[in-house]
Amino acid sequence: MRSSQLAQTIANEITLLVTSGELSVGDHLKTQQLADRFGVSRSPVREAMDMLAAQGLLEQKENRGFFVKEVTDSIAERVREDAEPFEVANDYQRLAEDWLTDRIPAEVTEQMLRERYDLTKSQVNDVLMRASREGWAERKQGYGWRFLPVAKTPEAFEQIYRFRMLIEPAAMLEPEFRLDRKIIEEQRRIQLRMLETDIERLPAERLLHNGALFHEELIKMSNNPFFHLSLVRVNRMRRLLEYRSRVDRSRTVRQCQEHLEILDLLERGEVVEASYAMRRHLGGALSKKSPVTWSWSHQAHEKELLGK
Amino acid sequence: MRSSQLAQTIANEITLLVTSGELSVGDHLKTQQLADRFGVSRSPVREAMDMLAAQGLLEQKENRGFFVKEVTDSIAERVREDAEPFEVANDYQRLAEDWLTDRIPAEVTEQMLRERYDLTKSQVNDVLMRASREGWAERKQGYGWRFLPVAKTPEAFEQIYRFRMLIEPAAMLEPEFRLDRKIIEEQRRIQLRMLETDIERLPAERLLHNGALFHEELIKMSNNPFFHLSLVRVNRMRRLLEYRSRVDRSRTVRQCQEHLEILDLLERGEVVEASYAMRRHLGGALSKKSPVTWSWSHQAHEKELLGK
DNA sequence: CATTGCATTTTCAGATTTAAAAAGCCAATA
DNA sequence: TATTGGCTTTTTAAATCTGAAAATGCAATG
Numbered sequence: 001m002r003s004s005q006l007a008q009t010i011a012n013e014i015t016l017l018v019t020s021g022e023l024s025v026g027d028h029l030k031t032q033q034l035a036d037r038f039g040v041s042r043s044p045v046r047e048a049m050d051m052l053a054a055q056g057l058l059e060q061k062e063n064r065g066f067f068v069k070e071v072t073d074s075i076a077e078r079v080r081e082d083a084e085p086f087e088v089a090n091d092y093q094r095l096a097e098d099w100l101t102d103r104i105p106a107e108v109t110e111q112m113l114r115e116r117y118d119l120t121k122s123q124v125n126d127v128l129m130r131a132s133r134e135g136w137a138e139r140k141q142g143y144g145w146r147f148l149p150v151a152k153t154p155e156a157f158e159q160i161y162r163f164r165m166l167i168e169p170a171a172m173l174e175p176e177f178r179l180d181r182k183i184i185e186e187q188r189r190i191q192l193r194m195l196e197t198d199i200e201r202l203p204a205e206r207l208l209h210n211g212a213l214f215h216e217e218l219i220k221m222s223n224n225p226f227f228h229l230s231l232v233r234v235n236r237m238r239r240l241l242e243y244r245s246r247v248d249r250s251r252t253v254r255q256c257q258e259h260l261e262i263l264d265l266l267e268r269g270e271v272v273e274a275s276y277a278m279r280r281h282l283g284g285a286l287s288k289k290s291p292v293t294w295s296w297s298h299q300a301h302e303k304e305l306l307g308k
Numbered sequence: 309m310r311s312s313q314l315a316q317t318i319a320n321e322i323t324l325l326v327t328s329g330e331l332s333v334g335d336h337l338k339t340q341q342l343a344d345r346f347g348v349s350r351s352p353v354r355e356a357m358d359m360l361a362a363q364g365l366l367e368q369k370e371n372r373g374f375f376v377k378e379v380t381d382s383i384a385e386r387v388r389e390d391a392e393p394f395e396v397a398n399d400y401q402r403l404a405e406d407w408l409t410d411r412i413p414a415e416v417t418e419q420m421l422r423e424r425y426d427l428t429k430s431q432v433n434d435v436l437m438r439a440s441r442e443g444w445a446e447r448k449q450g451y452g453w454r455f456l457p458v459a460k461t462p463e464a465f466e467q468i469y470r471f472r473m474l475i476e477p478a479a480m481l482e483p484e485f486r487l488d489r490k491i492i493e494e495q496r497r498i499q500l501r502m503l504e505t506d507i508e509r510l511p512a513e514r515l516l517h518n519g520a521l522f523h524e525e526l527i528k529m530s531n532n533p534f535f536h537l538s539l540v541r542v543n544r545m546r547r548l549l550e551y552r553s554r555v556d557r558s559r560t561v562r563q564c565q566e567h568l569e570i571l572d573l574l575e576r577g578e579v580v581e582a583s584y585a586m587r588r589h590l591g592g593a594l595s596k597k598s599p600v601t602w603s604w605s606h607q608a609h610e611k612e613l614l615g616k
Numbered sequence: 617c618a619t620t621g622c623a624t625t626t627t628c629a630g631a632t633t634t635a636a637a638a639a640g641c642c643a644a645t646a
Numbered sequence: 647t648a649t650t651g652g653c654t655t656t657t658t659a660a661a662t663c664t665g666a667a668a669a670t671g672c673a674a675t676g
Contacts, residue, residue, distance in 0.1 A: 005637090006450055031650070031651095032650095038449060039449055040448075040449050040639090042650095043638050043639065046651080062645095062651075063646065110628070133440075133441055140348070140645050141353060142348040142668050142669075158535075159533065163534040164539070226471040229542070233541070234540070273316075312667060338618090339619075339620070339621095340619075348668075349669040349670070351667075370675095371675050371676065373620060408618085430630060430631090452638095617676105622671105622672090622673090624672100625667105625671090626670085628667085630666100631665105632652100632661100634661075638655100638657070638659085639654100639655080639657080640655070640656085641653080643650105643651095643652095645649085645650075646650095
């Protein structure tokens with residue numbers, strides 16, 4: 001029973017609503033309401049509910065619609081980790097992997113890729129489009145594509161972290177920065193849950209995702225979309241790199257704790273403290289790899305203080 | 309005589325080589341060499357040379373290839389200012405314009421756009437792809453596109469400048485920052501030429517382009533591609549905004565002077581000074597619009613110095 | 617023996633068609 | 647009277663095809 005991508009996505013979102021407790025057993029799911037919420041029409045919502053009814057999460061009553069039937073632990077696990085087009089993501093990963101490990105040349109034609117990965121034209125197109133959006137592939141002037149060397153080296157890691165150490169703490173000090181309790185509570189919940197759960201058992205993917213989410217949600221509060229956008233972009237690139245390296249789970253616990261500390265500081269209104277904590281937090285990830293001199297920043301600061 | 313886009317582009321590049329003095333009268337243009345240089349095959353280079361020969365810039369000798377024939381002022385003017393697909397850029401501008409001035413709704417279907425602007429499917433696709441790359445349009449979950457409110461407000465201007473004030477000075481203090489004399493000389497040349505020329509006569513487009521180029525070339529020297537990429541991206545967005553507002557040419561002279569000062573500092577190796585000058589330079593553009601408090605940065609710096 | 621000039625092959629964009637998916641509509645119903 | 651459920655219409659995505667453009671091979675030439 002092959003069903004549409006969108007319906008899948010929405011089925012997951014509905015399942016999330018149920019498992020998160022926003023909907024409880026016996027509640028009535030109104031089609032239009034859900035459609036509005038997700039920004040789609042009723043068709044895919046309807047289809048998603050059909051699927052969930054077939055799985056037993058929902059119950060359909062003739063001419064009255066769907067109702068939550070039961071909530072068991074097994075259902076929570078049924079949520080697909082990512083609702084994104086399965087194969088595209090795969091193909092993309094594969095290409096990225098091959099490029100990062102020098103298994104493909106820097107210049108290729110679409111044809112070559114089609115053959116190598118056995119893809120259709122539009123699949124190749126999707127993958128290349130994505131790669132170019134993420135900044136590591138570009139069309140050549142004539143025929144063919146060129147892959148860019150960015151992020152191949154281990155230094156890329158360092159570069160990303162230095163960039164983040166600059167923008168993330170600064171974002172908190174933006175004049176339009178406003179605390180958003182909802183975001184803070186949501187993130188606290190996520191981080192606490194990770195600490196409670198057996199970290200070893202969580203998939204690496206989820207660890208990376210939650211980590212990135214934390215930082216992206218916080219930077220949003222700066223109310224300067226350019227900070228947010230930049231972070232989202234470097235994070236995409238970073239995920240490409242981190243996918244390959246095994247996640248060091250011993251550090252994850254420490255990271256969660258630091259995340260929680262930052263949330264505490266923010267909630268108490270100690271924004272400058274939080275900004276500083278964020279800087280240390282990011283610096284920590286960096287210094288594990290190599291001793292970095294921060295002297296430059298002190299120079300700059302001294303300079304500015306003098307100049308004032 | 310309609311000829312291929314690529315050949316046009318290359319014809320312009322070749323003309324540029326001649327007018328810039330890199331090639332002089334009588335020089336032999338080797339096909340393969342040029343093809344390699346431009347990253348294309350010999351075919352479009354050949355076609356471009358045919359075109360230029362027809363125009364009289366080059367001379368073809370039987371079985372010996374093409375040679376530079378003459379260099380007159382009229383030829384320099386023949387160079388098309390931008391070699392980018394003419395209409396795509398136009399359509400894109402038009403759409404952006406309409407969105408910025410609220411003449412189209414936030415949510416549209418491709419169909420709507422096709423009708424409104426009388427475009428083919430792939431044209432619409434190109435334009436939307438570009439808009440999504442530049443961050444102001446995104447696909448809805450189902451059918452249709454959503455335009456994002458970013459950069460519509462005048463505050464967007466301020467936000468962009470605050471972002472730039474953060475990353476551009478910091479880029480100069482990156483550990484991998486290296487002076488590149490070639491870049492510095494090239495930029496100095498451009499800035500000087502602008503000061504010499506009657507600023508009133510330069511097209512606004514060119515002013516904006518040169519300004520953006522200056523900053524993008526400088527940030528490259530940080531050797532941290534993430535700084536460069538971020539700047540390129542906010543600049544694209546900025547151009548969208550600035551296109552609409554008339555360029556204040558009285559400020560352009562001052563800006564060029566500041567650019568030159570920064571170049572001088574860099575060349576003398578006073579990088580920290582240069583970084584600071586860059587910050588002031590960007591702050592200047594901002595403070596023209598509204599008085600901005602810089603207090604936050606001092607707080608942060610104090611904090612960090614104390615924390616050390 | 618490097619380079620040209622032409623011929624040949626390959627690649628890809630655009631148009632067209634076909635299939636799939638989402639949105640909209642409206643009578644039936646609780 | 648709000649909502650569903652089936653149905654129709656609209657919209658987009660995928661597959662195929664075709665021709666123009668770009669890349670490449672090679673004999674001819676200086």
